[in-house]
Amino acid sequence: MVDVFGKSVEDGLKLSKRIYFGKDRAVSPPKQVAMEKAPHSYLPTAPMVYAEIFDPSMVDNPDIPSYQPHVHGRCDPPALIPLQMNGIVLEAECYLDTMIVTVTGSWRVHCVMGSRSCDCRLAIPMSDQAFKKEVVFVVDISGSMKGRPLENVKNGLCAALSKLNPEDSFNIIAFNGETYLFSSSLELATKETIENASQWISINFIAGGGTNILLPLNQAMEMLSNTRDSIPLIFLITDGSVEDERHICDVMKSNLTNRGSMAPRIFSFGIGSYCNHYFLQMLALISRGHYDAAYDADSIDLHMQRLFTAASTTIVANITIDTLECLDAHEVYPFHIPDLSSGSPLIVSGRYQGNFPDSLKAKGMLGDMNNFVIDLKVQKGKDIPLDKVVAKRQIDVLTAQAWLMEDKAIEEKVAKMSIQTSVPSEYTHWFLLQTNKGKQASESSGIQQVSNKIDLQRLVDSKGCKVILLRSLSMGFGDLNATAENIPPGSVEGDLSETADMLVKAASNCCGKLANCCCCMCCIKTCSRMNDQCAIFLTQLCTVLSCFGCISCCSDVCCPSGDG
Template sequence: MAEEFVKSVEDGLKLSKRVYFGNDRSVAPPKPISMYKSEQSHLPTAPMIYAVISDPGMVDNPDVPSYQPHVHGRCDPPALIPLQMNKISVEADCYLDTAFVTVTGSWRVHCVMGSRSCDCRLVIPMGEQGSILGVEIDVNRRSYSTQLVSIDGQADTDKLAKEEDGGFLKPQMYTLTIRQVEGGSNLSVKVSWSQKLLYDAGQLTLNVPFDFPEYVTPAGKKFAKREKIQLNVNSGTASEVLCKTTSHPFKETRRQVGKLGFLYEADVLTWSSTNISFSYVVSSSDTLGGLLLQSPSVHDLDQREIFCLYLFPGNNNSKKVFRKQVVFLVDSSESMRGTLLENVKSALNVALSKLNPEDSFNIIAFNGETHLFLSSLELATKETIEKALQWISINLIAGGGTNILLPLNQAMEMLSNTSDTVPLIFLITDGSVEDERDICNFMKKQLANRGSISPRISTFGIGKFCNHYFLQMLALIGRGYYDAAFDLDAIEVRMQSLFTAASNIILANITIDSFEHLEAFEAYPSQIPDLSSGCPLIVSGRYQGKFPDVLKARGTKADLSNFVIDLKLQRAKDIPLERVYVKQQINLLTAQAWLSQSKQLEDKVAKISIQFGFSSENTRMILLQTEEGKQASQSVDIQEIPNKVDLQELVDSRERKIVFLKGLGIGFGDLDATAKSISPRFGDSQLPEIAGEVFINAASNCCNKLANCCCCYCCIRVCSHMNNQCMIALTQLCSALACLGCFSCYDICCD
C-alpha cells in the first residue's frame, strides 16, 4: 500500500502542474520528481490531505479557470495531489510516559474545478506507539466525526468496510477518506492521538511529525500563514522538571514543581520543515518513586478509586545492573526468509555486542526443530561472540515450520542453575501456533516453581500473522517485556529497544506494601516487572479501601542487597490517570480474555474502549456524517446485529450516514498463513504468493512455467493503464494476428 501511495503522489505532483496561479504566486512551483532524493520523500511526515483524482480533466484552479488541453483516459490507481494548507496548530500534553496530541488545521481543495468534486484523503503520521483517538472534519455544511462502537459479528462489518475509507497506510500512519468534496472547498480538521514518550538515560522526549513539504504552502502574496505549538508537561512527580532540547523557539509560559508550559507562535513564509522535538528530565540522580491517587469521574463505568505507581530509574549511569544469563530464541521458519531474517540477524548482532564479558548467553534457532549454537551457556568473551556471529551468518537459514514450546523448554533447562543473576529469555517470532494457550498455562506452572529468580521472558512479534496477545500474555507471565514491529524497516530499532529495556535490570523482585490489604484490587500488569535503567516502571489500576500514609517499595539490587524507597502519595487533580493507562489496560485485558476465552472480559474491554476512545479488538471505528441543520442524534451503540441484511438496513436508515472503517486491532494471529510459511507484509490485502496461486488457477490457458513472469493478471494490469486509443489499436492488432493464425490453419487443413 505504501508503494502504491508513493506512486500516486508522484502522479499527483505531475498533474498539479495543470493548476495555473497566474503571476501572483509567492512560492516556487513543485520541484520536478527527479530532484527528490528517494520515494520515501513522498510519504507524509506531517498531517496532510490529498485530492484523489481519477479523472485528470477535473484538475484546474477553482477560482480562475484556465485553458487546459483535453486529457484522455483515467488515473488507475487514482493520483493524489497534496492540498495546500491554510493554518496549523498543535497542542501536546505530556503525563508520566504518555503524550496526548491534538492537531487542528485547514486545507483547501485548490486543484479541482469549482463545478467538480473529488474524494479527499487525510493521512495522519503519529509518534511512538501512536493510537488514533478521534477525527473531526467540517466541509461545505457537512461535518464528520469518528466514533467507536461495540459490534458482535465483526465479519459482517468487515464486508461493509472499504479499504480506501480508513485504516493504516503504514504502522503509525492512519488514513481516512472524505467523499465528494467540491473544488475550492476548505476542510477544517481536528485530529487527536496518544503516543509514548521516548526514554533514554533519564531523559524523556516527545517527537511529533511536523515536517511539511514545500508544495503545501498556499499561493498568493497576501495570505497570512501562522503556525502554533503549545506544550504542557506534568511529570506527576514532586520534583523539578528541567528542559533539555527543543526543535522550535519555544517561550516558557509556566513553571511549577513537576510542571512546565511552553508556547511557540509565529507568522511564517513557509510551513515548518522540522518535526516537533522536546526533551526534559525529572531532576533526580537516584531512583524516584511515587503513588498517584484519583477518584473516578461521575460518568466512569468503574467507580473504584484509581491509582498509578511510578518508578523512574534516574539519570545515574553508574548504577550496577544484574549480570545477564540470556538465551535468544530466534524463529527460523520458512516465513522468515529474505530481508526479514536479515534484519533480525543485524539486531541480534548488535544485542550480542552489548553483552559484558561476565555475562553468559546461548542462541536457539527454531522452526519445526531446534538448532543450538552451544549445548550450554557460555561466557560472552570476545572469541565466543565472534563464533556466535559466524554461526548466525551460516546456520540461521529460513526453512521449515514453527514450534515454540520446544525451544522454550530447552531455554528453561539451560537457565535452571542461577543464583546472582536474573535469567532472561528473548523470544522472536513472526508466526502463530495451535498450542499457544497450552504454552501459557505450562509456562505459568514452570515459573511458579522457580520462585523469585525465575527466568524473565521477553517477547518480540513481527508482522500481523503472529498472535501478539499470546506474546503479551507470555511476557506478562514471565515478568518480562513485549514489543513488536509491523514494518520491516522497524525490526532492528524495535528489537534493540526491547533488549535495552529488558536486559539492563537494576532492581528485581519489586513488592509494594499494603497492596494485598486493599479490597477489589486490580493492577495492570498484575505482576510488577523489574525496574530497568532503560525505561520507567508504571503500574496502574483500581482499588477499594485506603492506602496508608507511609508506603514503601522493596526490591533486590544487582549486588543482592535489599532496596527500600518511600513512595510519595499524591492526589492527581490535573492528570487524567484513567486515560494515561487505559491503552495498557485494554491490551492486557484483551490478552487475558484470549487466554481464558471469557466473553465477560471481552465485553469489559469493549465498554472501556468506547468510554475512553481507545480502539480495541472488540470495537470498531465508524465515521458519522451530519448535514448542517439536522439535529445530531445520540451516540450510536450497536450491541447485537443478527445478520448482514439487518446491518445494511441499519446503516441506510439512520439520519446520519454511517461508514464502517477498517478495524484498528492487530488480530490474534493467522495459523493458516503460518502453516503455509507466508512471510508477513504489513498493509497488503493479498500477498504476492497467494495472488500468484489464484491467477495461475484462474488462467488455465497460461503455461505454469510462464505464470511467474507473464500471466493473465500481468496483461490485465498493463491494459488497465492504457488509454482508449491504445487499447483499440492493441485489440485490432490481436484480431489481425488471430486472423492470420486462422488462415494458416486453413491452409494446412486444406492441403
C-alpha cells in the first residue's frame, strides 16, 4: 500500500514538470512540501491533498496553456500531484470508541487545464513512531493445555512472531512446574531466528506437568532489565490458577516500581474459566498493560493476535492527565492509565466531586522518546448513560483491586454499583422468583439481582415464593483444584436443568401475552406455532438482556403484572 502510494506521487511529480507557469505573473508554482523520500516512496508528514490524474493529457496550467505535445495512455493507478495548500485545520471529536475527524482547508488545483476536472484525494499521515519491541513470551504448557488449547496457542504465537520487525528482539519461555527457554537472552527477530523459534515451539510445546507462574515471570523481568529506547513487553499466556497469585502481584509491583517509567508492560491472556482472570487483570493494571481472554479453544488464535497487535503498536506511553488536582475528590479507572495503541481507543473513566475544568492536559511519551502534550476539550455527555456504559470496566477494575487487597469495603462498593447498573459482578447474584396465584394456568417468574450477602431464605419466607439462583455470569477467581488436576478448560459444566426449565416457562408465556394485544387471528395462530421456538430463543436471550439492564422489560412482557 505504501509503495503504491509513493509510486503514484512520484508519477504525479513527473507529470507536473509539464506545467508552464510563465514569467512576471501573479500565478506562481506551488511551494515544495516536505516529504520523506525513500527509494520508492514519497510520504507526507502533514495532511495533504492530491489531484488524482487518470488521463495525463489533462495536466496543464489552467491559466496559461503550455501547448505540450499530447500524452497518450492512462495512469493506473492514478498519478497523484500535491496541490497548493492555502490553509488547513484538522479537528477530532471523540465519543467513547468513536472519533469524528473534520478537515477544513483550501487549495488551488494548479495542475489541471481549465476545461477538465479531476477528483482530489486527502491523505492524513498516521504516526509510525511505534516503540521498538523487546518482548518475552511466557507460555503455559501445563497438562491442562493439552490438545486444541495448546495447538491454537502455537498458531497464535507463530503469527505474533511473524509480525515482528527485524530490529525488534524477543525470547520465549515455556513453563509448567519448570521453565524452558528458547534462548538465554533476547534475540533479534531476523527471518532465520523466527524460523528457528517456530521449530523450537513445535518440538518443545508438549503439554504436561503443573503450573508455576512466578518463576518464568521473574526470568522475563531479568531478561528485560537492560532494555533501552523501547518499552519492554511480557506476554503471559495461561489457563491455570496458582496459590501465590497475590504474592506474584506484590513481587511484580516491586520490580516495576524500581524500573520507573520504562518498566515492562505485562500483557496477560487467560484461557478458559479455571484461571483467575482478576489476577491476570491486576498484572496488566499495575504495569500499564492490557488483558484479554478466550473462554473457548476456537477463539484463542483470534484474541491472541488482537492482544499482540495492541501490545506491538504502542504510540504514546506513560500517559498522565493533569488539572484533576483542582477537584475536591476524584477516582480514575484504571488507576494506572495504560499506553495508547494505534487503532485501539483508550477509554479512561471515573467519578469526581467539584467543578470539572473545561479542558484537560494529557501528557505522554512518543516512540522517538520525545514528550507529548495535548489539550483535551471537555464535552458534556448529554443523553448518554455514561454510568452504565463504563460500569463493566469499572466493576472489573474494582473487583481485581478488592481481590488483591481482600478489602470488604470495595466488595460492597462493587455490589452496590452492580445492582444500580444491572451489570453482573462477583458479589451479586441473579435469582428467579416463582410465584403461584389462584388457579393460573401457567407459572410466572421474575428475575432480580441481589447482593451475595442477602438472606435468601428470609426472602423466600417473606414473599412466599420459590427462589432459584441463576448461574453466575461473572468469571470467578479461578479454580485451584482444576489447575492441580490439569483439567482442560470447559471440561465440566454445571447442572442448569432446573434454571433452564424455569426460564423456558417464563419465555413460553411471551406469545400468549403478546396475543392479548393483537386482534388478528392469523397473528395469534402464527405466534402459537412459533411458541416453542420463541421459548428457546428467549431463554437464550434472557441472560444477554440482563447484561444490558433490559431484563425488567423482558419480565414485563413475559410475565403477568405483579406475579414476579
